[in-house]
Amino acid sequence: MITVAIADDQQLIRAGFRSLLSAEPDITVVGEAATGTDAVALVTRTAPDVVLMDIRMPDGDGLAATEQIVADPALAGTHVVILTTFELDDYVTRAIRAGASGFLVKDTEPVELIRAIRVVAAGDALLSPSITRRLLERVAGDLQDSVDTAALDVLTEREREVLALVGQGRTNAEIAEELFLSPLTSKTHVSRIMTKLGARDRVQLVIAAYDAGLVKPAHRE
Template sequence: MIRVVVADDQQLIRAGFRSLLDAEDDIEVVGEAATGTEVIGVVRRERPDVVLMDIRMPDGDGLWATEQIATFPELAATRIVVVTTFEVDEYVARAIRAGASGFLVKDTEPVELIRAVRVVAAGDALLSPGVTKRLLARFAGGSSVVIDDSVLSAITTREREVLGLVGQGSRMQRSAKSSS
């Protein structure tokens, strides 16, 4: 069972995410928070596998809360997916530096949010398609905008290699293990 905490200052968003995720047989929402400080307490108490973290929240935003959660050794297995309305490159870079495993925009299809929870719970990383497209364009030299090296240093050598291959149009074969 994948245990999830939902952090968003809007009650309707939290309720919607809870309904969507609790409908899945392998996912359980174990806590909610409306502020940055509150999410830290809930995560320390519940020790979830995944946190869905809004950026703009009162009393410590989601990026700050992500940084704080990353400092607790007992929470090393907790993965954070930033889910926000704002697909801003600065937020993406800060989220990755803070320790987030994923970054999605709130207009993501519900099935993709569920997929993201499963992907990061399994130890992988995930970015929204728009963010991925911009990162690939920059990485492949398709943009004159300079990307902060700390963003790429947050991913493994193999992940950089895969990004380069995807940017060149290569397709990766899925292993039998990952296709299940």
């Protein structure tokens, strides 16, 4: 069972998410919060697998709440998903630094929201890879020292290939298909890369891939 906490200052949005998620047999909503402070208290109390976190909330915004949640060792198994729009580049940069595991736009199709929650709860891939990649491309120049890229020297050639594909937003299954590996081998490579680079999650691996030049950001218009 996947446990989810919802943090948003708009009651209608919280109710919509709760109604949608509660209809799924493998997802349980453990609580709602309307402020950043309440979100931290809720997550601390319930330790959910996934937090849907709005950025703009009163009494401590979603970014401050994310920072507190990620910094708590007792919540290491909790993944924060930021609810955002493409226009909030500065917020996205802060969210990445704060430790967010992924991003969703608020008008995401219901089936994609559900799929994304399952994916991020499993820790198997970036949430909505294409969305996250586009966001990272916009802010890549502002992301520095997120991961010690000098540590890339310890990666094997195969691990560098895998890291480049992670940087492109590929899932483990897609990496396996691209490199003619088994899904388990692909997942093992990603886990080893995270360990070697001291990365917290796949978002940081994407940043490392950009910083190391394994993936080139798209040219800004």
